[in-house]
Amino acid sequence: MKEHFDILVVGAGPAGVAAAVTAAECGRRTALVDDNPAAGGQIWRSGASLPRTAQDWLRRLQQSDAVRLQGWRVFDRPRRNVLLAERTESNGSTGRQVVELHGSRLILATGARERFVAFPGWTLPNVMGAGGLDALVRAGLPIAGKRVVVAGTGPLLLAVAAHLAERGARVMAVCEQAPLRRLARFGLHALREPAKLWQGAHYRRSMGRGLLTGCWITTAHGDDRVRSVTLRQGKKHWQVGCDYVGCGFHLVPNTELASLLGCRIEEGLVATNGRLETSIADVYCAGEPNGIGGVELAVLEGRIAALEASGRSEEANGLAEQRKRKLHFVRAFADACRLDPALRALATDSTIVCRCEDVRFGALRDRTNWREAKLLTRCGMGPCQGRICGATTEFLFGWRVDSVRPPIFPASVASLAFTGAPDHGAASQISQPAKESV
Amino acid sequence: MCEAELISLTVNGSPIDVSPGTTVAAAVLTAGEPTRLSVAGEPRAPLCGMGICFECRVVIDGVAHRRSCQILCVPGMDVRTESAGAPGVPQK
Numbered sequence: 001m002k003e004h005f006d007i008l009v010v011g012a013g014p015a016g017v018a019a020a021v022t023a024a025e026c027g028r029r030t031a032l033v034d035d036n037p038a039a040g041g042q043i044w045r046s047g048a049s050l051p052r053t054a055q056d057w058l059r060r061l062q063q064s065d066a067v068r069l070q071g072w073r074v075f076d077r078p079r080r081n082v083l084l085a086e087r088t089e090s091n092g093s094t095g096r097q098v099v100e101l102h103g104s105r106l107i108l109a110t111g112a113r114e115r116f117v118a119f120p121g122w123t124l125p126n127v128m129g130a131g132g133l134d135a136l137v138r139a140g141l142p143i144a145g146k147r148v149v150v151a152g153t154g155p156l157l158l159a160v161a162a163h164l165a166e167r168g169a170r171v172m173a174v175c176e177q178a179p180l181r182r183l184a185r186f187g188l189h190a191l192r193e194p195a196k197l198w199q200g201a202h203y204r205r206s207m208g209r210g211l212l213t214g215c216w217i218t219t220a221h222g223d224d225r226v227r228s229v230t231l232r233q234g235k236k237h238w239q240v241g242c243d244y245v246g247c248g249f250h251l252v253p254n255t256e257l258a259s260l261l262g263c264r265i266e267e268g269l270v271a272t273n274g275r276l277e278t279s280i281a282d283v284y285c286a287g288e289p290n291g292i293g294g295v296e297l298a299v300l301e302g303r304i305a306a307l308e309a310s311g312r313s314e315e316a317n318g319l320a321e322q323r324k325r326k327l328h329f330v331r332a333f334a335d336a337c338r339l340d341p342a343l344r345a346l347a348t349d350s351t352i353v354c355r356c357e358d359v360r361f362g363a364l365r366d367r368t369n370w371r372e373a374k375l376l377t378r379c380g381m382g383p384c385q386g387r388i389c390g391a392t393t394e395f396l397f398g399w400r401v402d403s404v405r406p407p408i409f410p411a412s413v414a415s416l417a418f419t420g421a422p423d424h425g426a427a428s429q430i431s432q433p434a435k436e437s438v
Numbered sequence: 439m440c441e442a443e444l445i446s447l448t449v450n451g452s453p454i455d456v457s458p459g460t461t462v463a464a465a466v467l468t469a470g471e472p473t474r475l476s477v478a479g480e481p482r483a484p485l486c487g488m489g490i491c492f493e494c495r496v497v498i499d500g501v502a503h504r505r506s507c508q509i510l511c512v513p514g515m516d517v518r519t520e521s522a523g524a525p526g527v528p529q530k
Contacts, residue, residue, distance in 0.1 A: 035489055037461075037510050042488055046459070071508075073489075088489070088508050113490050125472045125483035135487030139507070140460025141467050224472065224481055355485070356492060358478040383492040388485070410492075410503075 005031045005067070007309050008083065008103025010074055010257060013041020014295045015287025016109030017057050018302030023107075024064040026310035031101060032066050035073035035088050041111055042131055043295050045138045057299070072099065075407040075415065077260055081106065081282060086415045098418040105282045105309040108270070109302060110257050112288035114248035115391040117152075117339070118353045118361065119346035121220030121229075126244050133246035134160045137167060144168030146243040149229050151175035151217045153337045154250035155294075158211065164246075172240050175215040175231060177249070177340050183213060186336035218346055220245060250337035252391045253289040259404035268400070274320060275313065276305040284309050291330035300326065344396055353396070354389040356382020361396075370399040383410050447515040450522040462506035462517055463487070463494040472521040473506065481521050497524040 007023040009016050012034035020032035032039070038046045039061060044054040061068070072085040083101045114129040121127065128136065130152055137143045148169045150161045153176055161174045176183065215233035220226050228241045255265055264271040264279035270289040272278055278285050284305040287298035300323050307316035347353065349362030359379040367373040370380065370393065379393065380386030380401070385408070390401040407416065444455040449469040456465050463484045466473055472481035473494050484494040489508045497518040498504040506517070518524035 036508055088505070113486060113488065116485075123476070123480060123482065125481055126467075128483075128485050128487065132485055132487035132491075136461075136464050136467060136484060136507070139487070140456055140464035140511075225483070352476075355476070355482070358476050358480070383495075384490060387490050 003031070003067075003099065004102040005029050005104070007031075007105050007107060007306065008033070008101055009066075009107045009109060009306075010034075010083070011041065011109035011111055011287075012036070012039040012068075012070065013109060013111045013287065013298065014044060014054070014057070015111070015298040015302035015305075016041070016107070017044070017061050018299040019107045019109055019286055019306040020066040020068075020302075021057060021060045021064050022303045022306035023310055024066040025060075026306065026312060028310050030064075030066040031069060031103070032061070033069040033072050033074060033083070033085050033101065035071065037071055037088075039068065039070060042135060045135060053299070069099065069101075073409055073411075074257060075409045075411040077257075077406065084415070084418060086409075086411050098415045100418070105284065106261070107302075107305045107309060108258050108261075108263075108278070108283065108285045108289060109287050109298075109305075110254040110289055112251035112253045112292060113387060114152075114156075115250055115252045115395070116247075116388060117249050117343050117346065117395065118351050118392050119217060119219060119343075120348055120351050121222065121226065122247070123352050123355055124220050124222045125225040126222075127220050127226050128244070128246055130156055130160045130246035130248035132248070133244055134163055137164060143244070146170065147172050147241060148244045148246065149173050149175070149217070149231075149240055149242045150246045151177075151215075151229075151231075152246075152248040152250070153177045153339065154248070154333070156248060156250070157246075160246055169244075172242055173212055173215075173231060175212045175217065175233075177216045177343065178213060178336055178338070179340075180213040182336055182338075186332055214340075216340075216343060216346075217245070217247060249339060249343075249395075250333070251288065251292045253292065254387075255289050256385075256387075256404050256408045258283075258285060258289060260406060260408050275308045275316065276301060277308070282309075291327075292333050293326060293330040294333070297323065297326040297329060339395055347396065353392055354379040354382065356380075356384050356389075359389075364393065364397070367397070370401055371403070373399065385409075445511050445513050447511050447513065447517060449517045450519060450524075456511050460511050462496065462498060462504070462509045462511055462515070464507075465511050466494075466496060466506060466517060466519060471519050474520040496520070 006028040007030045009020045009032045023030040071088045074083050074085045076084040087097045161171050165171050217229045218232045219230045221228045258270045270285040276284045286301035286305040304316045347361040351361045357378040359377045363377045373379040393399045472483045482493045485491040494506040496506045
């Protein structure tokens with residue numbers, strides 16, 4: 001089926017929800033397409049108590065006229081301003097459907113994913129991303145009484161540790177790779193933003209255990225799953241038993257769709273002007289793909305992009321000053337989360353770097369760039385298309401993932417063969433705003 | 439939480455009850471099963487929890503390659519993992 005919208009928003013995290021609500025409230029015919037079972041993205045994931053702001057935005061979304069395509073994954077762009085999306089089958093059904101979505105203007109709010117560092121044992125079952133473990137707990141994984149080690153870098157670690165502790169997990173250690181002095185510098189930045197500082201203090205209190213700084217996992221040990229990890233802080237090494245490990249090294253923007261549309265990418269970020277227009281006409285970008293700046297900046301950018309795309313530049317300009325004040329967080333985050341070069345030495349020749357194809361460090365160390373590694377070792381050629389190992393090899397070897405091709409996610413043959421023929425299943429999905437609960 | 443509304447499904451033939459809103463990935467982890475076998479035959483379990491890494495692929499009601507972290511459990515669902523020898527997931 002085909003459907004035309006004034007404004008088509010991709011991604012239902014904070015930026016996308018704010019954009020869709022704002023555009024719909026401006027009277028524009030708006031659609032919001034997202035691949036998860038429910039709106040909210042990762043940070044406003046349902047299944048847990050949400051902050052007031054999140055509840056407000058999600059309620060406004062439900063009350064808005066925006067058409068919500070929840071559980072649909074955008075995988076291709078056949079023509080300018082046209083996107084193809086495939087059902088993610090979040091209801092478990094086997095019927096596959098495709099929609100062709102036309103947007104006079106597109107707003108990309110594709111968010112970010114976690115960055116991973118390869119260390120021996122990181123592929124063991126129950127070693128996950130920090131956000132990944134949190135997401136699974138919110139999605140029903142019982143964590144009460146389980147021993148958990150949270151490690152990596154970034155503000156997410158404390159948030160995850162606090163949440164898991166609230167759910168009854170035994171948080172054995174929270175390891176932040178950055179040294180204390182750098183975090184203190186970040187703390188000074190936070191003083192300009194009292195809400196963020198309060199969050200940090202709250203996390204520390206509810207967690208009950210101190211944060212280990214300049215500390216990381218050197219090895220995860222186990223058999224059919226992780227049983228313990230070796231931690232290192234300075235010259236000290238020690239082993240901690242655990243049932244789960246949440247280990248994430250800050251975030252990497254999801255720029256694949258922007259790349260596919262031809263938007264200019266600079267230093268791994270989508271390049272935008274002050275109006276959040278990308279280098280491609282009628283394509284806007286909001287939130288983390290513009291730079292990892294946190295949820296408040298993402299919401300603000302969603303609103304700005306939607307106002308600009310709705311032709312309400314004057315109102316958008318009114319938000320520009322607020323945005324400018326929050327932009328320093330992008331740099332502050334990046335600086336605070338800079339990885340210690342010593343983390344490069346954790347991988348041994350037998351450590352897997354590309355999990356999809358089981359490509360080990362030893363096979364990659366003498367390659368000179370991403371493309372050569374792909375051709376000679378199959379690194380990045382699996383179903384994740386380099387989304388996980390791309391950032392890992394960028395840190396290890398300085399490679400940059402330099403090509404994006406459709407489909408940007410694996411899609412069924414039926415979807416790839418889609419010719420725009422009527423599909424009544426999808427049509428009934430889209431003609432009425434979905435009534436899912438938030 | 440909401441005991442009255444537990445959802446019953448099977449993971450590798452064994453019954454398991456989960457709360458509404460639970461994803462298949464969370465159910466498989468709760469059952470203590472890895473999801474897939476890697477190219478070299480190592481057991482794997484979910485990594486990213488958000489539909490990016492593809493480590494959580496399982497067979498649901500006979501359909502292979504389902505990303506279990508983005509699929510909600512429904513009553514009577516039959517979930518099979520490659521680690522338990524589920525068919526339909528070709529190895530290279």
